[in-house]
Amino acid sequence: MTGGHHATGVLEVVVGSMFSGKSEELIRRVKRAVIARRSVQVFKPSIDDRYGADLVRSHDGDSFVARPVRSSAEIGPLLAPETSVVGIDEVQFFDPQIVGVVRELVDGGRRVICAGLDLDFRGEPFGPVPLLLALAERVDKLEAICVVCGESATRTQRIVDGVPAYYEDPIIVVGAQEAYEARCRTCHTVPRRSTVTA
Ligand code: ADP
Ligand code: ZN
Numbered sequence: 001m002t003g004g005h006h007a008t009g010v011l012e013v014v015v016g017s018m019f020s021g022k023s024e025e026l027i028r029r030v031k032r033a034v035i036a037r038r039s040v041q042v043f044k045p046s047i048d049d050r051y052g053a054d055l056v057r058s059h060d061g062d063s064f065v066a067r068p069v070r071s072s073a074e075i076g077p078l079l080a081p082e083t084s085v086v087g088i089d090e091v092q093f094f095d096p097q098i099v100g101v102v103r104e105l106v107d108g109g110r111r112v113i114c115a116g117l118d119l120d121f122r123g124e125p126f127g128p129v130p131l132l133l134a135l136a137e138r139v140d141k142l143e144a145i146c147v148v149c150g151e152s153a154t155r156t157q158r159i160v161d162g163v164p165a166y167y168e169d170p171i172i173v174v175g176a177q178e179a180y181e182a183r184c185r186t187c188h189t190v191p192r193r194s195t196v197t198a
Pocket of ligand 2: 146147148149150151183184185186187188
């Protein structure tokens with residue numbers, strides 16, 4: 001240990017569908033780091049240009065302070081020198097450069113914990129997450145409960161106006177009622193998905 005930093009950096013990635021407990025797990029890990037008297041900073045992608053202190057919040061109500069950022073480039077300049085543990089929630093929404101930013105943090109001796117969706121609503125690998133999974137020392141793939149059949153859920157079902165979203169539906173459908181559900185592979189439905197897609 002030097003200067004409060006871990007001697008060796010490490011990347012931990014927590015993935016799974018919506019409701020699988022990723023935020024819970026991220027919050028659990030950073031709270032334990034605080035108990036261990038590590039300096040912790042948590043970042044998340046900003047929505048609606050909100051700034052200042054915000055929270056990572058789990059569906060169960062637990063929370064931890066998090067700083068919203070508009071891009072991965074904002075993380076470096078916001079980092080305090082004494083920070084040895086960095087949490088990043090909703091990592092799937094970051095730009096591709098997040099991978100390089102995370103690598104630098106880890107190379108600098110920090111423990112970085114990324115949490116996010118491994119798959120989008122179509123069941124396709126989500127943004128920078130596949131690369132982060134490959135680079136991680138530790139990977140945890142959490143499962144939710146399928147709301148249809150009660151088995152373990154690995155997918156996120158997107159429902160638009162009461163029906164399963166189409167494969168080619170835009171990420172934002174203006175004026176539509178949207179919902180997301182945890183579902184298993186069998187109960188997950190993506191109309192118009194080609195079966196040849198990897
Ligand atoms: P994530 O960050 O992966 O979306 P959260 O950590 O925010 O998940 O929330 C996990 C919590 O959500 C569970 O502990 C449970 O209380 C609640 N929950 C609601 N629906 C489900 C479900 N279908 N399967 C599992 N947990 C669920
Ligand atoms: Zn199911």
